Amino acid sequence: MLAALIYSYGSADVLELHTEVKIPEPAEDEVLVRVKAASVNPADWKIRRGDLKFISGIHFPKILGFDLAGEVVGIGSEVSRLRVGDKVFGELDSFSQGSYAQFTVVKEHLLAHMPANLSFEQCAAVPLAGVSALQGLYAANLVGEQRVLVLGGAGGVGTFVVQLAKAFSCEVTASAGPGNQIFLKELGANFTFDYTCQTVRDLDGTYDIIFDTVGKEEFAHCQPLLSKKGRFVTTLPQWANAGSHLLSPFRRQKSKVLLLRQRLKDLQFLKKLLEKDTIHPVIDRVYPLEEIREAHLYSENGHVRGKIVISIS
Numbered sequence: 001m002l003a004a005l006i007y008s009y010g011s012a013d014v015l016e017l018h019t020e021v022k023i024p025e026p027a028e029d030e031v032l033v034r035v036k037a038a039s040v041n042p043a044d045w046k047i048r049r050g051d052l053k054f055i056s057g058i059h060f061p062k063i064l065g066f067d068l069a070g071e072v073v074g075i076g077s078e079v080s081r082l083r084v085g086d087k088v089f090g091e092l093d094s095f096s097q098g099s100y101a102q103f104t105v106v107k108e109h110l111l112a113h114m115p116a117n118l119s120f121e122q123c124a125a126v127p128l129a130g131v132s133a134l135q136g137l138y139a140a141n142l143v144g145e146q147r148v149l150v151l152g153g154a155g156g157v158g159t160f161v162v163q164l165a166k167a168f169s170c171e172v173t174a175s176a177g178p179g180n181q182i183f184l185k186e187l188g189a190n191f192t193f194d195y196t197c198q199t200v201r202d203l204d205g206t207y208d209i210i211f212d213t214v215g216k217e218e219f220a221h222c223q224p225l226l227s228k229k230g231r232f233v234t235t236l237p238q239w240a241n242a243g244s245h246l247l248s249p250f251r252r253q254k255s256k257v258l259l260l261r262q263r264l265k266d267l268q269f270l271k272k273l274l275e276k277d278t279i280h281p282v283i284d285r286v287y288p289l290e291e292i293r294e295a296h297l298y299s300e301n302g303h304v305r306g307k308i309v310i311s312i313s
């Protein structure tokens with residue numbers, strides 16, 4: 001099969017395309033998926049660079065890629081929910097057998113049936129970013145009709161946070177660069193601000209939830225904007241916030257780091273919203289697997305609007 005492999009950590013140049021890679025065999029609780037589309041998450045290139053080697057390990061080669069959409073073509077002996085021919089999407093939990101390949105094996109419990117109204121490419125854009133947004137909002141005690149501030153509303157996670165918060169009838173303020181102000185409004189944000197000329201210290205609102213997808217804002221600067229029991233959730237831990245996170249259990253205003261967990265029920269919840277068109281994946285660019293290096297470079301640039309999808313023929 002065709003797959004993009006890495007044999008060492010490094011720049012995008014370590015991604016190598018090989019056509020003679022052995023198709024993996026599913027274990028008892030796994031299915032073999034013909035991957036139709038994957039997507040790029042910042043975690044992919046952080047692993048590729050070796051930033052997360054304490055969890056991704058030192059064994060090579062590795063096939064990267066967490067998100068996938070595709071078709072089940074084989075099942076293990078203990079698989080009971082999925083069948084050959086099912087169209088599925090989900091997020092892998094492997095650091096070495098990823099979705100940048102024509103086939104991969106996945107634990108059955110990580111996959112949901114695809115929403116019928118979406119393409120493989122659209123579905124591949126959802127799992128990691130969409131579930132992160134949902135779990136972050138849950139961690140921030142989303143109940144609905146709250147005031148939500150999204151720092152970084154235009155990226156993979158941010159586009160889902162904005163839409164999910166709106167789906168819960170929240171009033172949403174979101175930040176992005178100058179080129180994404182109108183886009184954020186079209187996505188549903190009530191108010192936007194341009195981080196190149198304003199910071200949170202220029203805001204005078206009060207927010208029940210501050211969802212940070214950028215990792216550049218200190219909790220101390222956000223705290224004055226939080227309501228009495230407001231919650232700050234970030235996808236990116238930083239040293240400056242370590243004390244706030246540690247003290248969080250003893251404070252009414254909470255400060256948390258999102259730790260994404262693969263939970264099928266969250267993916268299935270998103271599937272329902274996708275089917276009702278309540279939310280939709282935003283796709284910035286689609287690259288063929290053959291251009292995986294270009295896709296990584298574009299993602300590393302830090303200005304993706306929504307998601308980058310990898311199409312696999």
Ligand SMILES: NC(=O)c1ccc[n+]([C@@H]2O[C@H](COP(=O)([O-])OP(=O)(O)OC[C@H]3O[C@@H](n4cnc5c(N)ncnc54)[C@H](OP(=O)(O)O)[C@@H]3O)[C@@H](O)[C@H]2O)c1
Pocket residue numbers: 041042043128129132151152153154155156157158175176177178179180195213214216234235236257258259260299302303304305306
């Ligand atoms: N902890 C977890 O479990 C977890 C889960 C998911 C993701 N993450 C991490 O969360 C981060 C975000 O993920 P992602 O997939 O959303 O990344 P992404 O799609 O690459 O984010 C790109 C977006 O960030 C925006 N941006 C850049 N600098 C900004 C700033 N100073 N203020 C506001 N917006 C800014 C850009 O908007 P402009 O183009 O307008 O600048 C762009 O739309 C990544 O570092 C990822 O690794 C962690």
